[in-house]
Amino acid sequence: MLLRRLRYWLESGKRAAALREEMELHIQEKAAELRDRGFSERDALAEARRRFGNFTFKQEESRDVWIMRWWSELCQDVRYGVRTLSSQPGFTFAAVLTLVLGIGVNAVFFNVYNSLAFAPWGIRDGASAVQVWAERGPGMWSGMSWPHFRYLRDNAQTFEGLAAFSGTPFRVYSGDASWDLETVTVNGNYFDVLGTGFTLGRGFTTTSDDERDRPAEAVLHYDTWRSRFGGDPGVIGRPLEIGGHRVEVVGVAAAGFDGGAPSKPAIWLPAAWHDVTHPGQSMTNADDCCRALIGRLKATASRQQAQAELNTLSAQFLSAASQKPQRILLTSASFLANPRRSTQFSTILLPIAVAFFLILLLACANVSNLQLARGSSRGREIAVRLALGAGRGRVLRQLMVESLLLSTLAGILSLVVSAAVPARIFDMAAGSPGTLTFRFENDIRVYAFVLLAVFAATLFSGLLPALQTVRTIDLNGLREGTRATARGWTRSILLAAQVALCAILLSGTMLLVRSLNNVRDANVGFDHRSLIVTSTGLETSGATQREAPGLIDELTAAVAALPGVETVAWASPIPLGEDFSDTDITNPSTNERIDAGVGAVSAGFFRALGVPLLAGRDFGPRDSTDSNLVIINEAMAQRLFPGENAVGKSLRSSRQLEVIGVVRNFTTMRFGSDEIPFLWKTASPGLGTTILIRYSGPVEPILHTLPGRARELDRRFLLSAAPYSETIAAAQGSSRRMAAVAGVLAGLCLLVACVGIYGVAAYNAAQRTREMGIRMAMGAQPRAVIVMVIRENLRTVIAGGMLGIVGAIGFGQLLTSWLYGVKPGDAFSIVTAMSILLATSVLAALIPARRCSRVDPAITLRQE
Amino acid sequence: MGRKAQKNDSLPGSLDMLILKTLSRGKLHGYAIVQNIQQSSGDELLIEEGSLYPALQRLELNGWIDGEWGLTSNNRRGRIYKITAKGRKQLIEETERYKQLTLAIARVMEMD
Numbered sequence: 001m002l003l004r005r006l007r008y009w010l011e012s013g014k015r016a017a018a019l020r021e022e023m024e025l026h027i028q029e030k031a032a033e034l035r036d037r038g039f040s041e042r043d044a045l046a047e048a049r050r051r052f053g054n055f056t057f058k059q060e061e062s063r064d065v066w067i068m069r070w071w072s073e074l075c076q077d078v079r080y081g082v083r084t085l086s087s088q089p090g091f092t093f094a095a096v097l098t099l100v101l102g103i104g105v106n107a108v109f110f111n112v113y114n115s116l117a118f119a120p121w122g123i124r125d126g127a128s129a130v131q132v133w134a135e136r137g138p139g140m141w142s143g144m145s146w147p148h149f150r151y152l153r154d155n156a157q158t159f160e161g162l163a164a165f166s167g168t169p170f171r172v173y174s175g176d177a178s179w180d181l182e183t184v185t186v187n188g189n190y191f192d193v194l195g196t197g198f199t200l201g202r203g204f205t206t207t208s209d210d211e212r213d214r215p216a217e218a219v220l221h222y223d224t225w226r227s228r229f230g231g232d233p234g235v236i237g238r239p240l241e242i243g244g245h246r247v248e249v250v251g252v253a254a255a256g257f258d259g260g261a262p263s264k265p266a267i268w269l270p271a272a273w274h275d276v277t278h279p280g281q282s283m284t285n286a287d288d289c290c291r292a293l294i295g296r297l298k299a300t301a302s303r304q305q306a307q308a309e310l311n312t313l314s315a316q317f318l319s320a321a322s323q324k325p326q327r328i329l330l331t332s333a334s335f336l337a338n339p340r341r342s343t344q345f346s347t348i349l350l351p352i353a354v355a356f357f358l359i360l361l362l363a364c365a366n367v368s369n370l371q372l373a374r375g376s377s378r379g380r381e382i383a384v385r386l387a388l389g390a391g392r393g394r395v396l397r398q399l400m401v402e403s404l405l406l407s408t409l410a411g412i413l414s415l416v417v418s419a420a421v422p423a424r425i426f427d428m429a430a431g432s433p434g435t436l437t438f439r440f441e442n443d444i445r446v447y448a449f450v451l452l453a454v455f456a457a458t459l460f461s462g463l464l465p466a467l468q469t470v471r472t473i474d475l476n477g478l479r480e481g482t483r484a485t486a487r488g489w490t491r492s493i494l495l496a497a498q499v500a501l502c503a504i505l506l507s508g509t510m511l512l513v514r515s516l517n518n519v520r521d522a523n524v525g526f527d528h529r530s531l532i533v534t535s536t537g538l539e540t541s542g543a544t545q546r547e548a549p550g551l552i553d554e555l556t557a558a559v560a561a562l563p564g565v566e567t568v569a570w571a572s573p574i575p576l577g578e579d580f581s582d583t584d585i586t587n588p589s590t591n592e593r594i595d596a597g598v599g600a601v602s603a604g605f606f607r608a609l610g611v612p613l614l615a616g617r618d619f620g621p622r623d624s625t626d627s628n629l630v631i632i633n634e635a636m637a638q639r640l641f642p643g644e645n646a647v648g649k650s651l652r653s654s655r656q657l658e659v660i661g662v663v664r665n666f667t668t669m670r671f672g673s674d675e676i677p678f679l680w681k682t683a684s685p686g687l688g689t690t691i692l693i694r695y696s697g698p699v700e701p702i703l704h705t706l707p708g709r710a711r712e713l714d715r716r717f718l719l720s721a722a723p724y725s726e727t728i729a730a731a732q733g734s735s736r737r738m739a740a741v742a743g744v745l746a747g748l749c750l751l752v753a754c755v756g757i758y759g760v761a762a763y764n765a766a767q768r769t770r771e772m773g774i775r776m777a778m779g780a781q782p783r784a785v786i787v788m789v790i791r792e793n794l795r796t797v798i799a800g801g802m803l804g805i806v807g808a809i810g811f812g813q814l815l816t817s818w819l820y821g822v823k824p825g826d827a828f829s830i831v832t833a834m835s836i837l838l839a840t841s842v843l844a845a846l847i848p849a850r851r852c853s854r855v856d857p858a859i860t861l862r863q864e
Numbered sequence: 865m866g867r868k869a870q871k872n873d874s875l876p877g878s879l880d881m882l883i884l885k886t887l888s889r890g891k892l893h894g895y896a897i898v899q900n901i902q903q904s905s906g907d908e909l910l911i912e913e914g915s916l917y918p919a920l921q922r923l924e925l926n927g928w929i930d931g932e933w934g935l936t937s938n939n940r941r942g943r944i945y946k947i948t949a950k951g952r953k954q955l956i957e958e959t960e961r962y963k964q965l966t967l968a969i970a971r972v973m974e975m976d
Contacts, residue, residue, distance in 0.1 A: 004925060018943065022894055023917055025942045029895040030913070032938075053914030065921035 012063075019062055027052055073394070077401040085405060091374060092406070095367045098755045099410030099461065100417070101748055102363025103453045105356045107418035110449045111440050113349060115422070117336040118445060121437045122258035123194040123294070129333040130303060131260075132162070132293035132310060134326040141329060141340045143290035146271065146283045149187070150209070151317040152293075158301035158309050161193035164291035167265055170277045171541045171718060173241035178718055179228065180540045181266035182435075183242070184259060185274040191219070191253070193296055194260060199225070201236045201251030204270050214272040216247045222255040223434065224266040242269070243276035243542035258437040260294045262335055279544050286321040294333055303330050335438070360453065363752060364460035365494050369759030371403065371462060373766050373848070375469030382469060396470050403462025404454075411454035415442055418450070428737070491760055496800035498753040503804020503837055504811045505746035510829035511812055511822055512739035518821030519732050525666025525674055526575065527610035528724040532693040532702060533574060536710075537718030539687045552685040554713055556602070559693060562709065564702055567694040569605040574690045576731040580669045585679065586652040587640040594639055596632075596677040597668055600689075603682065606631070606663055608692045616647035616661030619682045629682065631661040633668075636677035651679075670731065672820040692724075699723060738818050750840060757844040761793045765848035769855055777857035789849035790842055797841040801834055808833065879911065879919050881962060884947060884955040887929055893942040894920065920945065928954050 008015060030048035039047060049055065063072075085092045120126020133141040134148070143149075149164045156162065167184035191203030203219055218240055220229070229235045238249045247269065259265045272283055274291075281288045297306050310328040318325055331337035336345055375382075382395055422440035538551060552570055560568045573579050585596045603619040606612075614634060623629055630651065637646040637659075651657040657679075665674040695702055703721050710717035765772075772785050812824025822829070886892065886900045898913050923929045928951030934944040947955070 004927065008925065019917065019921070021941075022943050023914075025893075025936075025940060026895045026898075026913065026916075029936075029938075029940070051913055053912050055914070058914035058917055061918040062921045065918055065925055 016059075016063060019059060023052070023055065023059065027055075073397075074401070077398050078405065080398065081402040081405045084402060088374075091370060094755050094758065095370055095406050095461075096410050096413070098363045098367050098370075098752055099407055099457055100413045101752055102360040103407070103410050103414040103450065103457055104417040106360055106453055107414040107446065107450050108421045109352060109356050111418040111442065111446050112422045112425075113353075114443065114445050114449075115438045115440050116334065116345070117342075118332075118334055119439065119441075119443065120333040121260050121262075122196075122256050122439070123260055123333070124196045126333050129194070129260075129294050129296055130306070130330045131333050131337055132295060133329045133331065133338060134314065135329070136289065136326055139340055139343075141338050143292040144326070145286050145288040146274070146291060147286045147321065148314070148317055149291050149293060152310055152313050153187075155313050156306070156309055158297055158306035160296045160298045161189055162293060162295035163187060163190040163193040163260075164271065164293050165190060165259060165268075166274060166278070166291045167263060168277050169540045170242065171537070171716065172267060173715070174228070174238065177228075178715070180537065180718065181224065181228075182263050183267050183269060183273075183277050184265040185269045185271050185277060186259070187271045187291075190259075190268070194257075194294060195253065196257045197254040199252045199254050200233065201249070203251055203253075204268075209271055214245075215270050216245065217250040217270060218242075218247045219251040219253055219268040220249055221264070221266050221268075222253055222257065223264075225252040240267075242273070245276065260292065260333065262436060262438070264435055264437045276542060279542060286317075286323060306330055359752075360457065361460060362494070362498060362756075364457055365491075366498075366752060366756040366759055367406070367457075367461040368465050369491060369756060369763055371399075371465035372468060373759055373762035375399070375465050378469070392470050396466050399466035399469060400458065400462050403466070404458045407454045407457040407461065410457065411450050414453075415447070415450055418442060418446060491763075492796045495753075495756050495760055495796050496803065498749070498756050499797050499800025499837065499841070500804040500807055502746065502749045502753045503801050503833055504807040505742060505749050506836055507804075507808035507830045507833035508811050508815060509739065509742040509746045510832050511815060511819060511824070511826055512735065512742055514822045514826065514829055515819045516732070516735055516739055519671050519735060522667070522671055522820060524575070524671075524728065525611070525664065528728060530695055530699075531608070531724040532695060532699065532706075532721050533724050533727050534691040534693065534706065534719050534721040536687075536689065536691065537720065538689075538716060541716035541718065543687060543716050545687060548687045548689070549684040551714060551716070552689055552691075555710060555717065556691065558709055558713055559691065559706065562702060562705060564695045564697045565693055566696055567604055567608040569602045569608040569692045570685050570689045571599060571601040571605050571692060572686060572689045573599060574692065574727065575609070575666065575668050576670065576727055577690065583653055585636070585640070585677070588650060588652045590640075592640060594636070594677055596636055596679055597673075599668070599678070599680050600683040600685075601680045602685065605680070605692070608694045609666070610694075611663050611666050614662045614664055615645060616659070618661060623682055627682070628655065628657050629660045630657045631663060631680045632659055633663055633678045634665045635675050636679060637662045639677055657681075670817070671735070693721075735818055735820070750837070753837075754840055754844045757793060757797065757841050758847065760796070761789065761845040762848035762851075764792065765789055765852045769852065772852045773855040773857050773859065776853075776855060782853035785853040786846070786849040789852050790845045793845040794838070794841060797838065801837055804837075805830055805834070878962070879915065880923060881955070881958045882909075882911075883916075883919060883923060884928060884951055884958065887945055887947040888952065888955055891934075891944050891946040893934075893936045893944050895942075896937065897945070923951070926954075927951075 027045070027048045030051065031044040034044040034047050035041065052058070120129060123129060132144075132152075134144045135141055136144075143164070143166070144152075146164070149162075153159075153162045153164075163186065165184050165186040167182055169180045170183040172179055172181045172183070186204070188204050188209045191198075195203060198219075199222055201219070204215065204217060220235065225231060225235060229238070232238075235249050235252065240247050240249065253268070259268070269277070271291075275282055278288075297303065307328060307330045310330070314328050315325055329339065331339075336342045385395055385398075386392070419440070419442050423438075426436055426438060426440070427434070536552070536555065538548065543551060556568045556570060559565060580597055580599075582595055582597045584593055586593045601619070603621050603623070606618055613631075616631070619629065619631065632646060632651075640646070640651070641649055646659050646662050649659050651659060667674050668676065668678045693702070703723075706721045707717075707719040710719045772780075775785065776782070808830055809825045812819075812826070812829075816824055882901050883897055886897050886904070889900075892900060894916055898911055898916055901909060901911060920929070920931070924931055924945075928948060929945045930948050931943045931945045933941060936942045936944070
């Protein structure tokens with residue numbers, strides 16, 4: 001029945017023609033019969049038609065049998081709506097753009113959330129995989145040690161397979177090349193449990209799970225194979241070197257297989273390589289952390305059963321290993337499934353979700369205003385339709401269909417946005433593209449969400465104006481035009497709020513832009529020209545912390561011997577570098593306590609930077625590396641020892657410190673941090689130490705010879721050397737990104753507010769068309785009318801702007817750490833922001849105002 | 865737009881039954897069905913001819929009759945309808961119901 005109906009409907013055109021022919025035949029035959037009975041030719045046909053009844057009506061009624069009427073009417077409405085909307089491209093553009101904003105941000109957000117919370121990583125049948133978590137401390141859900149995992153794997157009956165893995169960036173040598181790759185050590189049946197097959201070769205065998213056995217095998221990620229080995233089909237059997245050991249490539253995983261870590265693996269090794277990639281950890285230590293666990297349950301086992309079983313087994317194992325008990329939890333395979341992460345993220349995600357929903361509401365409110373304005377100018381058209389017999393319900397539906405069309409178009413565009421934007425954002429946050437395994441694809445859940453958002457947007461943006469339009473317009477509309485309705489206070493308040501938000505974001509952007517300008521010509525307080533920054537690459541090389549001082553000393557000595565090099569020093573961290581720690585410092589004599597930045601440096605650090613000592617002395621080569629001697633900056637000296645000589649004074653931190661020197665203030669952590677108290681210790685260099693090189697002459701030869709020279713010393717060095725100006729540029733880059741983000745947000749907000757202002761202005765103008773006509777009939781100049789309309793709208797804008805200024809000052813305070821050389825309440829920024837806002841508002845109100853001024857007084861008077 | 869279906873048969877649904885009955889005697893096209901019904905009722909039943917077509921569509925959608933293009937008795941192209949097996953079953957059911965209904969009405973009217 002349903003199928004037949006569908007077929008009828010699909011063949012609707014053909015069927016209607018057949019029906020018509022059939023009915024026509026009927027009339028012909030009737031006429032023939034009537035002619036036989038003596039009717040004249042003409043009368044016969046007329047009589048036949050008369051007896052048949054209303055032809056068109058009967059045709060319609062017959063069609064109704066197979067096509068539901070509401071459906072055919074809906075099709076009419078859609079066609080009509082498309083025509084109406086395409087005849088008003090300006091309105092359509094503004095409305096769709098606004099809705100794209102509202103739906104788009106939510107779609108992007110949902111896509112991200114979806115990918116974190118639901119979408120499993122690139123593994124086979126991720127929906128049926130479960131992650132196993134152990135609670136190592138209250139609320140600290142993580143993986144477990146190798147022996148712990150092995151005990152569970154060997155004894156669990158509810159699992160079909162259980163895989164364990166653990167990843168870290170590590171040095172891989174191939175011939176002359178060496179890279180730091182995300183190296184993941186996995187147990188033997190990892191690929192059996194999760195894998196999607198191999199492009200080349202094979203995976204590991206289960207025998208590789210024995211800690212005494214370390215098969216010299218590696219499997220490459222498809223992307224690694226493409227990017228590092230040029231997709232060479234002969235890569236199988238290629239020798240690699242990892243942590244001083246040789247391994248052989250045995251396979252290339254199928255394209256798209258990412259294993260199960262948030263960081264994208266580049267190469268897989270058998271589990272026992274964990275001891276190499278994680279120096280200091282051991283396969284046999286039941287306390288080591290952590291292998292992540294993913295498994296698959298037997299078809300007969302439920303998740304509860306499996307969890308209960310693992311809890312029992314885990315308790316057995318931990319008590320035998322005399323460890324504290326750990327609860328076990330089974331979750332689905334996704335990033336947010338970890339309970340710790342989900343609580344962390346829900347505190348972040350929920351407010352964002354609420355904010356974005358408000359943006360959707362705001363966008364809808366603005367479109368609703370636009371619709372209202374349009375509805376009142378369309379009054380005549382609608383009145384005509386009503387007069388011709390259209391039901392109110394039908395007109396209402398027509399208007400709603402138009403809204404639905406707008407929202408649907410916006411929804412489709414939002415899907416495009418949500419497919420493109422999240423990956424970009426995450427790549428930007430991760431620093432380099434393609435390092436995370438999240439795939440932000442529009443899956444069925446995203447589609448469902450956008451569909452829901454489209455319906456919500458249709459209701460929020462369309463229902464109110466449609467109802468109001470249908471209600472206020474009656475048949476009198478034909479004669480009189482529309483009567484003004486009550487003043488919309490809600491509208492004004494909404495608009496003012498938008499303007500305020502805009503003002504805040506705009507002035508924030510201005511502040512950041514000003515700060516950027518200042519940063520560009522910033523004086524960092526040290527001489528960054530002729531200075532090279534070099535990272536050593538030791539952290540991922542497998543070298544131990546104990547080896548670090550020897551390696552660094554060797555390197556600095558070798559570098560100092562290079563031609564053109566004047567001074568070599570090391571520091572951890574370097575000024576304007578990334579990580580900084582701080583500590584509490586107390587002056588023991590006054591008990592004054594301050595928060596100060598801390599750095600570890602070598603002798604010659606200040607000389608390399610060109611920062612002068614104001615008092616005391618620099619670290620010497622003979623200062624014991626773990627001594628209590630510190631050098632402080634001027635800012636700290638003034639804070640703790642005002643008016644005194646700080647040299648020789650003692651300080652208290654976790655232990656007693658002695659000040660041996662004071663240096664002039666210079667930029668330490670970030671731009672504008674010159675005045676922040678800072679102290680430097682001299683400790684033994686760690687693996688993460690950065691080398692600073694002051695040189696004279698051209699920089700290229702040094703940059704060129706440096707990496708090779710270091711590798712000659714020890715191949716664990718993987719130097720990346722660059723002029724200090726690049727470090728400074730990178731530090732500026734973060735403020736630039738911040739300014740860009742604020743700028744984009746402000747721009748979007750301005751756009752939405754513009755639509756809002758335009759909508760309200762247009763609505764008010766349409767309401768007052770007659771009044772304006774009369775005014776002009778009485779002699780008002782068009783110019784005066786324009787000014788009047790704009791002035792009225794500006795009242796709301798200015799009220800919102802005032803509110804915005806207050807907010808802007810507060811927002812500036814939040815931005816303080818990003819600002820350099822600009823005060824949070826910077827008048828210039830606020831004034832500029834307000835001017836932009838005012839100018840835009842005037843422009844937005846100008847169009848409806850001009851329309852008002854073009855009202856022909858004669859027509860108005862005739863209508864009265 | 866406020867139009868109402870006009871039912872001119874005194875017993876709702878009886879048109880469907882009449883069409884099925886007529887077709888159970890042989891294949892016919894639309895016009896002939898009307899003629900047939902009128903003749904076999906001794907010209908007592910007058911059908912609004914236009915109403916036939918919605919009814920035919922309905923019957924066909926239900927799968928009770930089947931229409932095919934063919935030639936009418938006076939050699940014109942027309943849709944010839946025939947009753948299906950499902951339609952025959954339906955006819956028996958409707959006849960039964962109709963009998964009960966008329967009997968009941970007759971009782972009320974004390975015509976026994």
